[in-house]
Amino acid sequence: MLTLEFSAQDLAMTRFACSPLWEVTNSVQVLKEPGEHAVHLPWVRQARARLEGVGIELLAQLVPVPTVYTPDFLTPIPLNFAPTVEEELERLLATGHHQVRADLDRISGELPPLVAEFRNRPAAGLDRLAAEVLAYWNAAIAPFWPRIQRLAEGEVLRRARQMSTGGPAALFADLHPAVSWERGTLRVAHRWFRAERQLDGERGLVLVPSSFAWPGIYSQTNPPHQPGLVYAPPGVATLWEHSTPVPDGLTAVLGRARALLLTELDAPASTTELALRTGLSTPNVSHHLSALSGAGLVTRHRAGRSVLYVRSAVAEALLAASAGT
Structure with missing residues (x-):
């Protein structure tokens, strides 16, 4: 001890x-x-x-x-x-x-x-x-x-x-x-x-x-x-994953790209990192993140030279509800 x-x-x-x-x-x-x-x-x-x-x-x-x-x-x-x-x-x-x-x-x-x-x-x-x-x-x-x-x-x-x-x-x-x-x-x-x-x-x-x-x-x-x-920070278990299961209900509401991005934000991430994880282009990721931010589902925070996106409490509740359906 x-x-x-x-x-x-x-x-x-x-x-x-x-x-x-x-x-x-x-x-x-x-x-x-x-x-x-x-x-x-x-x-x-x-x-x-x-x-x-x-x-x-x-x-x-x-x-x-x-x-x-x-x-x-x-x-x-x-x-x-x-x-x-x-x-x-x-x-x-x-x-x-x-x-x-x-x-x-x-x-x-x-x-x-x-x-x-x-x-x-x-x-x-x-x-x-x-x-x-x-x-x-x-x-x-x-x-x-x-x-x-x-x-x-x-x-x-x-x-x-x-x-x-x-x-x-x-x-x-x-x-x-x-x-x-x-x-x-x-x-x-x-x-x-x-x-x-x-x-x-x-x-x-x-x-x-x-x-x-x-x-x-x-x-x-x-x-x-x-x-x-x-x-070790939380999220290590997903560090080497190339894809994350996306709830069908969430996809039906938000569309596949935005549902995928929201699901990937188990840990805060930058636009570049999300593009690498999802296979979407960086401009496409930026566009969808802006829409999610406008809807109150993600927030932006500066960390050093990077801007990290984080799921909001509303997004957490939405994902929890989608996973339970």
């Missing part, structure tokens, strides 16, 4: 972030144990083909299964909302050699050969690791990054709406079955980890939605690192 004690200032400074490096490390675990991450099997099949001939031996040795501990320098909590993979790799390469050794010394048991060499030669190890991560990213994550990023951005938007009606504590509601919040204390049930931490009142907690974290939840609370909690 991990117990985090919050002050009012800690809660006020709690924020969200997306992390390419967390998606890399979590997805390596998925590749090693695909049976434990069944919702990602469509991605596993494509990623394995794309990774043929790509050398990631050091990266693979640094990411154990089952996951007891992954070195903190490989999974830094982001400093801003949406860093690029290049920005996170720059931060990785800037890791102090003493920090590399300190994190590797937290690994229980004998170090794998390449990890032991890394500990002895941190500078060369960081260069090799960064190169492997970038090669892995380009082959296995980059082709799918837009949809992964949209899911994370949609989750942040959903949590913000939750907080607007339920207060700051609503941030942690239904975050994960292992998470509970009561009177300024966040508890996370962990199989391998037990600790009590009091946040420092200066940085708060960073919540990092990560598609490849499913079905687990991960924390980073070791000083001097920024405290963070990494979890």
